[in-house]
Amino acid sequence: xxxxxxxxxxxxxxxxxxxxxxxxxxxxxxxxxxxxxxxxxxxxxxxxxxxxxxxxxxxxxxxxxxxxxxxxxxxxxxxxxxxxxxxxxxxxxxxxxxxxxxxxxxxxxxxxxxxxxxxxxxxxxxxxxxxxxxxxxxxxxxxxxxxxxxxxxxxxxxxxxxxxxxxxxxxxxxxxxxxxxxxxxxxxxxxxxxxxxxxxxxxxxxxxxxxxxxxxxxxxxxxxxxxxxxxxxxxxxxxxxxxxxxxxxxxxxxxxxxxxxxxxxxxxxxxxxxxxxxxxxxxxxxxxxxx
Numbered sequence: 292x293x294x295x296x297x298x299x300x301x302x303x304x305x306x307x308x309x310x311x312x313x314x315x316x317x318x319x320x321x322x323x324x325x326x327x328x329x330x331x332x333x334x335x336x337x338x339x340x341x342x343x344x345x346x347x348x349x350x351x352x353x354x355x356x357x358x359x360x361x362x363x364x365x366x367x368x369x370x371x372x373x374x375x376x377x378x379x380x381x382x383x384x385x386x387x388x389x390x391x392x393x394x395x396x397x398x399x400x401x402x403x404x405x406x407x408x409x410x411x412x413x414x415x416x417x418x419x420x421x422x423x424x425x426x427x428x429x430x431x432x433x434x435x436x437x438x439x440x441x442x443x444x445x446x447x448x449x450x451x452x453x454x455x456x457x458x459x460x461x462x463x464x465x466x467x468x469x470x471x472x473x474x475x476x477x478x479x480x481x482x483x484x485x486x487x488x489x490x491x492x493x494x495x496x497x498x499x500x501x502x503x504x505x506x507x508x509x510x511x512x513x514x515x516x517x518x519x520x521x522x523x524x525x526x527x528x529x530x531x532x533x534x535x536x537x538x539x540x541x542x543x544x545x546x547x548x549x550x551x552x553x554x555x556x557x558x559x560x561x562x563x564x565x566x567x568x569x570x571x572x573x574x575x576x577x578x579x580x581x582x
Contacts, residue, residue: 311380313410313565315342316373317391318503321477322418326350327387328415330544334554340383340561345372347389351470356449357469362480366542369393370404375486377407381568383561384409384497388510389543391417392481392488399491411498412524413557413562415548416541418510419489421482445479464539464546492521498567499527500560502553506533507540526567 315335317328325332327346332342348368349360376382386394391414398412421441437566456466499522501515513530520527534540534548543553 293439294431295323297510299303301400313340313381313383313412313568314376315383315385315561316376316378317342317344317392317413318358318369318386319344319347319350320386320388320390320468321481322350322470322474323466326465326467326545327542328385328390328544330550330554331385331415331557334558335383335561338558340565343372345375345471348367354469354472355494357472358474359476362477362484365389365393366396366484369401371395373397373401374404374406381407381410383411383413383564385413385415385557388414388417389481391415392485393493394493395488398497399488399578401495402494405563410568411497411500411560413506413560414499414501414518415553416503416507416510416543417440417501417518419485420483420512421478441475441479441482445475449476450474461539462547463536466542466545492518493523493524495524497524498528498560498564499524500530500556501528501533502530502556504534504540504545504546504549505531506537509541530562549579 308421315332317325317332319327321324325346328344335342337497345359345368348364351355373382373384384394384397386392394409394414395417395445396413398409407464453471453473456470491500499519501518502516503512505511505512515529515531532549532552534546536546536548538544546553
């Protein structure tokens with residue numbers, strides 16, 4: 292029954308436009324491609340939320356183009372994409388690893404740039420430190436000592452050659468990108484940017500969802516717990532997923548044991564953000580009944 296005080300569900304109030312359709316903007320990780328977040332994007336698309344997964348500058352091309360790219364370029368590109376797409380409607384903002392760092396930076400600085408805040412912030416395996424040591428936050432992996440001395444190591448030997456991933460790792464957690472090259476300059480640039488991002492975490496007010504695997508050596512669970520404790524969002528959730536395989540700990544969205552669960556969590560979070568946004572839209576647009 293409709294008492295005339297508010298329109299039926301899905302119908303805009305008389306004389307007021309309906310809320311614009313929401314979309315998602317998702318950024319991939321360092322040296323990778325949108326393949327890393329394709330399962331999440333596909334799930335959001337099936338839920339009726341258009342998902343944009345742009346290729347970051349220098350990625351998806353040759354080694355020289357990748358090595359010539361910089362964090363400053365990726366940041367400028369991410370901000371330009373957010374400005375362009377948010378002009379058409381609200382956006383769920385998210386990313387994996389480097390993409391999560393870019394999403395954090397955007398969420399913190401959007402208001403200062405005159406941009407609308409994101410509907411929500413979705414972070415997959417997003418690190419907060421590289422060179423600095425913190426209890427439970429030490430980066431492990433190839434040349435871990437170089438990350439503890441990152442500024443110096445990046446100057447002395449900025450590019451490292453890595454062995455290719457094993458067949459077992461590729462089967463467990465598929466990935467596409469520059470797997471045999473590691474640019475320490477890129478990590479040093481991200482580490483410098485993260486100092487400011489950590490200081491601004493209190494600016495985050497949008498709903499926040501953090502997802503990663505418990506055995507992620509590149510981004511241990513301590514990163515996620517620290518982010519959750521220091522962000523300014525009053526609507527935040529953390530999902531630490533267990534897997535049996537020792538491979539692919541830093542690839543939650545493509546890991547054979549977790550990809551379906553990750554996609555489902557992302558879809559549920561998107562639905563939550565939409566419902567929250569629509570409730571705010573109704574409160575703003577529909578006048579109260581006269582007493």
